[in-house]
Amino acid sequence: MKTHYLACDLGAESGRLMLGTLAEGRLELTEIRRFPNVPVRDGDALYWNLRALLDELAAGLDQAGALGLPVAGISTDSWGVDYVLYDAAGAMIEPTYHYRDGRTARGVQAVQARISWPELFEETGLQFLPFNTIFQLGAESPGRLARARRILGVGDAFNHWLGGAARYEESLASTTQLYNPRTRAWSPRLIEALGLRAELFPPIVPSGTRLGPLRADLARASGLRGVEVVASCSHDTGAAVAAVPGAGEDWAYLSSGTWSLMGVELPAPVIHAAVREANFTNEIGYGGSVRFLKNIIGLWMVQECRRAWARQGQEYDYATLTRLAAEAPPFAALVNPADPRFIPPGDMPGRIAEYCRQTGQPAPATPGAVIRCVLESLALLYRRTLRQIEALTGRRIARLHIVGGGSQNHLLNQFTANALQIPVITGPVEATAAGNVLVQAIALGQLPSLAAAREVVRASFPLTTVTPADTAVWEAADARFAALLAASR
Incomplete structure (x- = not known):
C-alpha cells in the first residue's frame, strides 16, 4: 500500500x-x-x-x-x-x-x-x-x-x-x-x-x-x-540527520549546503569548558537525541562568489565553477572559512583576496582559483572539526556521511575524503525532505522507529563511497592550514 x-x-x-x-x-x-x-x-x-x-x-x-x-x-x-x-x-x-x-x-x-x-x-x-x-x-x-x-x-x-x-x-x-x-x-x-x-x-x-x-x-x-x-x-538539519543512513556509533555526518553542519548523534548533551572553547553546540534531534555539532560556513562562500561575479556580468553555474576549480593549481592559497569577514553578504571574491594578501599568500586571480581555495580550505576545516569531535566525545570516527545539496559537489567530497583520510559516503541529496517525510511516517504509524526509517533511506537512494587519496599532500596542506590559524589568533 x-x-x-x-x-x-x-x-x-x-x-x-x-x-x-x-x-x-x-x-x-x-x-x-x-x-x-x-x-x-x-x-x-x-x-x-x-x-x-x-x-x-x-x-x-x-x-x-x-x-x-x-x-x-x-x-x-x-x-x-x-x-x-x-x-x-x-x-x-x-x-x-x-x-x-x-x-x-x-x-x-x-x-x-x-x-x-x-x-x-x-x-x-x-x-x-x-x-x-x-x-x-x-x-x-x-x-x-x-x-x-x-x-x-x-x-x-x-x-x-x-x-x-x-x-x-x-x-x-x-x-x-x-x-x-x-x-x-x-x-x-x-x-x-x-x-x-x-x-x-x-x-x-x-x-x-x-x-x-x-x-x-x-x-x-x-x-x-x-x-x-x-x-x-x-x-532542516534535524530532518536531514534523521535521514542519514548511518548505523552503529562510529560515524559522523556532514549536512552540506549553505551551511556545513558536522557532528555526531549522542544520547545526552556534552556541556563543559572545553566544548565551549571549541565552540561546539548541542542541538536536539529526533527522539530526543543530541546533535553534537559545529556550524561551519559551508558553501555560502561559493554562493556569494557566484552572486558577486553575476553582478559583474559573469554568469557561472555551479557545475562550471566546480570544473574550473578542478583545473586550477592545488593549494595556491588557503583561507580560514570561519573568519567573521566571510559571514555577511557582499564581495566574497574581494574578501578572499584581501585575506590572502593579509596572510602573505598570493590572491587567487581567476574564478577557478577562488573556488579551489574555498573548497580546499573547507575540507581542511572539516578535518580540524572532526578531530575536535573525536577529542571531545571520545569516539573514533571511521566514516563520514555527507547529505544534502552539497553532497553533489564531487570535488569537495573528494577533498573531504582526502583531508579526513576516512571513507566518505554521499547521499541522499534530498536528505532534509526525506527526513521530514520519514518522521511524519513514524508519527502517523507507518514506520515503527528511526532505525526503520534509516533502513528505508538505504533501500531508496543511491549512496556513493569516496575513497581517500593523496595522504602526504593533504598532511602538508594541513600543517600550512594549522599555521595559518595559529598566526591569526
Missing part, C-alpha cells in the same frame, strides 16, 4: 514542496513546486518575504491537490534561529528579520551585558553565533516586543499557518539559545534575564508531534482532504 506525504522544505535560497511516497520499504520523492527565497533589503534592514513564501506554498498545495492522491500528512522544515512574532489577534508582526541583518551585533552586546558568555553556554550548550535567536531578541525594539503575544520559529510558523497548533518543535527550539537541553524546556533564567514575558514562548513538543488537520479553507481550495499537519523535525 502506498502512503503519500507532503514536505515543505524552506532553505535560505529556495523553497520546495515535495511529495513523498512510501511503499514496500522504499521512499520516492517528487518535487511539486520550487520557488525562490529572496530576502528584502530595505535600507540597512534585511528581512524575509514570508508573505511571498506562503503564497508559493498555497500554490503548491493546489498543485498537489490536482494530482488526486490521498495525502496523509504535511510538515514544514526551515533554517533555525529566525522567528516570527504574532500580535494579540494572531497576525504576524512584520518584518521577520533575516539572521544576517546587521542588528544582531547590537543584540550580542545587549545580552552579554545581562549574562556572561560562560553562563549562557552552561545554560544552553549552544555554540556562539552572533545571530542566535537570543541575540536577535536582544536587538528587538520595545514596541514590537510589547505588541507580541507569541513567537514561533519559521518552520513552526508555517505549520501553524497550515492549520496546526502553535507549538515550537524541539529541534527548532534548541537553536534559539533560550532552550535548556538538560531540562528539555525553555530556560526561565534566560527569559527573565532578557526581560521577556514567559507567555511569549509556546509549549515545546517533540519531533513527530501531530498538530491537527489542514486548515479548512486550504483543504477546500486545494482538494486535499484528511491531511494531518505534523511537526516532524522543524529544523
Whole structure:
C-alpha cells in the first residue's frame, strides 16, 4: 500500500514542496513546486518575504491537490534561529528579520551585558553565533516586543499557518539559545534575564508531534482532504540527520549546503569548558537525541562568489565553477572559512583576496582559483572539526556521511575524503525532505522507529563511497592550514 506525504522544505535560497511516497520499504520523492527565497533589503534592514513564501506554498498545495492522491500528512522544515512574532489577534508582526541583518551585533552586546558568555553556554550548550535567536531578541525594539503575544520559529510558523497548533518543535527550539537541553524546556533564567514575558514562548513538543488537520479553507481550495499537519523535525538539519543512513556509533555526518553542519548523534548533551572553547553546540534531534555539532560556513562562500561575479556580468553555474576549480593549481592559497569577514553578504571574491594578501599568500586571480581555495580550505576545516569531535566525545570516527545539496559537489567530497583520510559516503541529496517525510511516517504509524526509517533511506537512494587519496599532500596542506590559524589568533 502506498502512503503519500507532503514536505515543505524552506532553505535560505529556495523553497520546495515535495511529495513523498512510501511503499514496500522504499521512499520516492517528487518535487511539486520550487520557488525562490529572496530576502528584502530595505535600507540597512534585511528581512524575509514570508508573505511571498506562503503564497508559493498555497500554490503548491493546489498543485498537489490536482494530482488526486490521498495525502496523509504535511510538515514544514526551515533554517533555525529566525522567528516570527504574532500580535494579540494572531497576525504576524512584520518584518521577520533575516539572521544576517546587521542588528544582531547590537543584540550580542545587549545580552552579554545581562549574562556572561560562560553562563549562557552552561545554560544552553549552544555554540556562539552572533545571530542566535537570543541575540536577535536582544536587538528587538520595545514596541514590537510589547505588541507580541507569541513567537514561533519559521518552520513552526508555517505549520501553524497550515492549520496546526502553535507549538515550537524541539529541534527548532534548541537553536534559539533560550532552550535548556538538560531540562528539555525553555530556560526561565534566560527569559527573565532578557526581560521577556514567559507567555511569549509556546509549549515545546517533540519531533513527530501531530498538530491537527489542514486548515479548512486550504483543504477546500486545494482538494486535499484528511491531511494531518505534523511537526516532524522543524529544523532542516534535524530532518536531514534523521535521514542519514548511518548505523552503529562510529560515524559522523556532514549536512552540506549553505551551511556545513558536522557532528555526531549522542544520547545526552556534552556541556563543559572545553566544548565551549571549541565552540561546539548541542542541538536536539529526533527522539530526543543530541546533535553534537559545529556550524561551519559551508558553501555560502561559493554562493556569494557566484552572486558577486553575476553582478559583474559573469554568469557561472555551479557545475562550471566546480570544473574550473578542478583545473586550477592545488593549494595556491588557503583561507580560514570561519573568519567573521566571510559571514555577511557582499564581495566574497574581494574578501578572499584581501585575506590572502593579509596572510602573505598570493590572491587567487581567476574564478577557478577562488573556488579551489574555498573548497580546499573547507575540507581542511572539516578535518580540524572532526578531530575536535573525536577529542571531545571520545569516539573514533571511521566514516563520514555527507547529505544534502552539497553532497553533489564531487570535488569537495573528494577533498573531504582526502583531508579526513576516512571513507566518505554521499547521499541522499534530498536528505532534509526525506527526513521530514520519514518522521511524519513514524508519527502517523507507518514506520515503527528511526532505525526503520534509516533502513528505508538505504533501500531508496543511491549512496556513493569516496575513497581517500593523496595522504602526504593533504598532511602538508594541513600543517600550512594549522599555521595559518595559529598566526591569526
